[in-house]
Amino acid sequence: MTTSPAAPRPLQGHARAIVRALLVDGPRSRTDLATQLDLSAGSLTRLSKPLIEDGIINEQPSTEQPASIGRPSVPLAFNHTRYRFIGIKLTKTHAYAALTLADARIEQLLTRELPSTAPEDCIHIIANLVKTLSAASAVPPHAVGITLGGHVTNYRHVTHADHLDWNDVPLAQLVEQATSLPTVVANDIEAHTESTLWFGEGVGTQTFALFTLGAGIGYGLITHGQVVTNPEAGYSLLSHFPLESAQIRAYEDQLASTHKARAFDSGCGHYACATSMLTLFELEQRAAHTLGRPVSFQQLLALATAGDPQAQAIVDSSGYALGTMFAAITNLTLPQRIVVGGEACELASVARTAVLQGLHDHRDQRATDPEIRLQDPDLALWTRGAAVVAMHNTLVGRD
Numbered sequence: 001m002t003t004s005p006a007a008p009r010p011l012q013g014h015a016r017a018i019v020r021a022l023l024v025d026g027p028r029s030r031t032d033l034a035t036q037l038d039l040s041a042g043s044l045t046r047l048s049k050p051l052i053e054d055g056i057i058n059e060q061p062s063t064e065q066p067a068s069i070g071r072p073s074v075p076l077a078f079n080h081t082r083y084r085f086i087g088i089k090l091t092k093t094h095a096y097a098a099l100t101l102a103d104a105r106i107e108q109l110l111t112r113e114l115p116s117t118a119p120e121d122c123i124h125i126i127a128n129l130v131k132t133l134s135a136a137s138a139v140p141p142h143a144v145g146i147t148l149g150g151h152v153t154n155y156r157h158v159t160h161a162d163h164l165d166w167n168d169v170p171l172a173q174l175v176e177q178a179t180s181l182p183t184v185v186a187n188d189i190e191a192h193t194e195s196t197l198w199f200g201e202g203v204g205t206q207t208f209a210l211f212t213l214g215a216g217i218g219y220g221l222i223t224h225g226q227v228v229t230n231p232e233a234g235y236s237l238l239s240h241f242p243l244e245s246a247q248i249r250a251y252e253d254q255l256a257s258t259h260k261a262r263a264f265d266s267g268c269g270h271y272a273c274a275t276s277m278l279t280l281f282e283l284e285q286r287a288a289h290t291l292g293r294p295v296s297f298q299q300l301l302a303l304a305t306a307g308d309p310q311a312q313a314i315v316d317s318s319g320y321a322l323g324t325m326f327a328a329i330t331n332l333t334l335p336q337r338i339v340v341g342g343e344a345c346e347l348a349s350v351a352r353t354a355v356l357q358g359l360h361d362h363r364d365q366r367a368t369d370p371e372i373r374l375q376d377p378d379l380a381l382w383t384r385g386a387a388v389v390a391m392h393n394t395l396v397g398r399d
């Protein structure tokens with residue numbers, strides 16, 4: 001049983017398809033919309049009438065010339081002034097919260113440090129963020145979305161969240177009790193993939209992969225416009241994907257012996273897996289061991305750009321590994337585009353030459369490169385994914 005205090009009923013059938021099309025693709029003429037959804041003009045009029053009466057969609061002023069023959073076509077549009085959502089992304093240390101429109105445009109963004117990772121402390125912070133953003137909202141928020149790195153069932157229950165050290169936390173229920181707003185919980189990568197598909201760098205293609213590198217490794221796949229997933233995706237299954245090659249070993253040989261020891265000792269027992277080559281902590285550890293002083297990721301990139309040979313070797317080694325990862329993704333799942341996100345995604349641009357070498361060395365020479373697009377590395381923008389799953393589940397509904 002759900003304890004949702006005011007669970008709105010999501011749309012179904014053709015109503016869902018109409019609203020989704022207008023939300024994702026923007027205002028459309030009735031003719032275009034009827035064609036896209038394979039509906040007759042009469043059916044579209046009948047189906048859209050209650051949605052207009054409810055204020056979910058509205059009619060826009062006609063753009064047709066008065067001289068046009070017959071009844072002027074009145075374009076339909078999603079009513080963006082009607083809805084607001086609150087999206088919250090939890091990390092080990094912070095809660096990022098955004099007030100958004102239904103298409104995940106951010107109106108206000110807040111960040112709070114977590115006093116601890118204890119669920120009650122996190123709920124307290126979340127409730128305060130929801131209260132503050134609700135007070136700032138032009139209309140009462142429709143729902144709250146929360147995302148985190150972990151395994152979530154039924155968009156409500158966190159079974160495991162390693163970074164937060166959580167096991168079996170009924171997060172949606174607890175937040176609903178604290179905020180009186182319907183709440184949706186999701187794995188952060190799954191939600192981020194969805195917002196990338198609907199309103200981000202995935203727009204314009206039906207088949208793309210999202211690869212993120214930061215505190216951890218994330219992977220999402222879209223085929224035919226749908227997120228490919230199952231609950232086990234919450235275990236971050238590409239974290240230890242093997243990326244070792246002769247070229248990686250050659251790069252490692254350029255580095256100090258302390259770093260070589262470090263590469264074999266990244267905590268998981270793998271040499272050159274995705275975690276050891278591409279995560280922020282490991283990159284900074286490798287830089288510190290090699291250069292003999294604490295080095296942040298941004299400092300590492302700056303040193304490499306300035307021509308420091310050891311920093312360059314670290315960045316190129318990881319860049320080559322990233323290209324090898326792209327080759328594996330492209331060979332295995334055949335996406336047209338790879339969207340690269342996460343706090344360390346700038347590696348893809350700073351080490352571009354090494355990335356392309358790693359890609360080409362593991363692809364058929366006749367194969368076309370996937371289009372590679374970089375996201376903004378700001379983690380706070382992942383709040384958009386949390387808002388999108390709240391919108392998807394409580395307004396549009398899922399098939």
Ligand SMILES: [Zn+2]
Binds near residue numbers: 239270273274276
């Ligand atoms: Zn590993």
